Amino acid sequence: MAIKDVWRRMTLLDRFLVGLLICAGVLAQIWLGSRPVGATVVVERDGRVVFQAPLDTPRQIAVDGPLGSTEILIEQGLVRIIASPCPHKVCMGMGAIQRTGQVIACVPNHLLIRIDGPPEETTAEHAYDLLSR
Amino acid sequence: MSLNRPILLVLLVVLLLIGGLRHWLPEEQKAVSHDRILMGTVVTISALAGNGHDLEEAVQAAFSEMSRVEKLMSPHQVGSDLQHLAAPTSSVTVSSETAAVLQQALAISATSSGAFDPTLGGLKDLWDIEGEHPRVPTQTEIAQVLSHAGWQKISVQGQSVHKDDLLTQIDLGGIAKGYAIDRAIAVLQEHGVTLASVNAGGDIRLLGQRPDRPWRIGIQHPRQPQALIATLEMQSGAVVTSGDYERFFEEDGKRYHHLFDPRSGYPGRLCQSVTITAPDATTADALATAVFILGPQAGQDLLKQFPQAAAIIIAADGTALVTSDDLERRLTWQ
Numbered sequence: 001m002a003i004k005d006v007w008r009r010m011t012l013l014d015r016f017l018v019g020l021l022i023c024a025g026v027l028a029q030i031w032l033g034s035r036p037v038g039a040t041v042v043v044e045r046d047g048r049v050v051f052q053a054p055l056d057t058p059r060q061i062a063v064d065g066p067l068g069s070t071e072i073l074i075e076q077g078l079v080r081i082i083a084s085p086c087p088h089k090v091c092m093g094m095g096a097i098q099r100t101g102q103v104i105a106c107v108p109n110h111l112l113i114r115i116d117g118p119p120e121e122t123t124a125e126h127a128y129d130l131l132s133r
Numbered sequence: 134m135s136l137n138r139p140i141l142l143v144l145l146v147v148l149l150l151i152g153g154l155r156h157w158l159p160e161e162q163k164a165v166s167h168d169r170i171l172m173g174t175v176v177t178i179s180a181l182a183g184n185g186h187d188l189e190e191a192v193q194a195a196f197s198e199m200s201r202v203e204k205l206m207s208p209h210q211v212g213s214d215l216q217h218l219a220a221p222t223s224s225v226t227v228s229s230e231t232a233a234v235l236q237q238a239l240a241i242s243a244t245s246s247g248a249f250d251p252t253l254g255g256l257k258d259l260w261d262i263e264g265e266h267p268r269v270p271t272q273t274e275i276a277q278v279l280s281h282a283g284w285q286k287i288s289v290q291g292q293s294v295h296k297d298d299l300l301t302q303i304d305l306g307g308i309a310k311g312y313a314i315d316r317a318i319a320v321l322q323e324h325g326v327t328l329a330s331v332n333a334g335g336d337i338r339l340l341g342q343r344p345d346r347p348w349r350i351g352i353q354h355p356r357q358p359q360a361l362i363a364t365l366e367m368q369s370g371a372v373v374t375s376g377d378y379e380r381f382f383e384e385d386g387k388r389y390h391h392l393f394d395p396r397s398g399y400p401g402r403l404c405q406s407v408t409i410t411a412p413d414a415t416t417a418d419a420l421a422t423a424v425f426i427l428g429p430q431a432g433q434d435l436l437k438q439f440p441q442a443a444a445i446i447i448a449a450d451g452t453a454l455v456t457s458d459d460l461e462r463r464l465t466w467q
Contacts, residue, residue, distance in 0.1 A: 128351030128364050131335060132337055132372045
């Protein structure tokens with residue numbers, strides 16, 4: 001076998017170098033190949049990200065907008081607004097979101113909450129690309 | 134044949150380098166989708182494919198374009214054309230774009246016998262449906278405000294807007310969003326984007342045909358907030374829905390929404406929702422309001438003047454009317 005023949009002809013230093021290169025390659029693949037997975041809750045105010053956290057970690061946060069503080073609850077993989085200083089509370093009425101790409105907005109308080117993550121396939125349950133309303 | 138040791142080492146290094154470099158080489162363009170609050174709603178712009186240009190840059194440019202249109206045509210933006218038009222003067226010079234949109238609005242007003250009317254700014258302020266203190270005004274108040282409304286009181290020549298009545302309040306709320314969507318699509322195209330969607334609070338325009346299947350558009354059920362009434366297949370073009378469930382308040386068990394009938398000064402009562410498909414969002418936006426006010430029969434008659442547009446009309450009693458066979462074929466009722 002050619003590889004066995006080559007291996008026999010190598011010095012200890014050669015073998016050390018080959019081992020080092022293979023280890024470096026494997027580590028580089030692992031490090032560079034790693035990509036964040038899983039959904040993340042992102043809160044923006046006037047187009048700037050002011051908060052982000054994993055969707056699967058329960059927490060309650062308060063984010064300030066021009067009208068005051070909006071309370072956001074992350075619980076059981078769902079995000080919802082539970083208190084808002086806006087006049088009509090439309091954002092509270094929007095309920096909870098959990099799918100990548102879903103959005104809750106409090107337009108008067110300039111806050112936008114969305115779920116980032118790997119794109120989801122269109123399924124029978126969500127058999128549309130966009131919603132006209 | 135014996136292998137040469139240095140050559141083997143060089144080969145190993147080259148293989149590892151190729152593997153590593155793969156991560157630094159430019160990746161295939163990935164779809165970009167962003168949301169932003171603009172024009173009083175959530176705008177989502179998605180660029181799915183393009184011919185070599187930066188999709189991220191294209192989406193940001195499209196948002197900037199919509200923001201620019203908002204600054205021109207929003208009555209709430211300081212220094213906007215609409216604020217200048219609100220002044221009690223008979224003639225106001227506006228940007229060429231605002232003049233063109235107002236002209237298109239007046240043309241649809243004329244064709245719809247005034248069902249779409251861009252002079253209801255005073256009436257909207259009176260009801261304050263989108264404000265903090267919505268209320269049902271008195272008949273006297275409504276009559277007084279309506280005496281200053283009427284699309285025939287406005288004329289546009291070049292960039293000059295003339296008002297016969299100094300107290301007429303122009304409002305482009307029923308058409309400016311559609312225009313902003315069309316401008317966003319134009320900017321995406323200028324940036325080489327070939328497949329995209331712009332969704333401004335449910336008013337949608339699609340750019341390009343999907344390679345795998347048609348676009349699927351869900352149509353909101355007007356009485357069940359979490360349900361669809363239908364899904365619609367589209368190749369491209371605009372889909373705009375106007376409904377009495379979007380912005381409203383209730384008093385004494387009665388729903389008062391934001392789509393006003395210029396003849397009575399009260400919210401239109403003939404429809405629950407109207408979905409218009411058309412090649413562009415500007416036309417679809419204005420027609421959705423006009424058909425909603427006219428109701429199913431007169432609305433269907435109006436659409437005969439716009440052969441490229443079609444509608445799904447949900448009447449006040451919940452019955453559905455689809456105005457073209459082609460649209461009917463692309464619908465799946467839920």
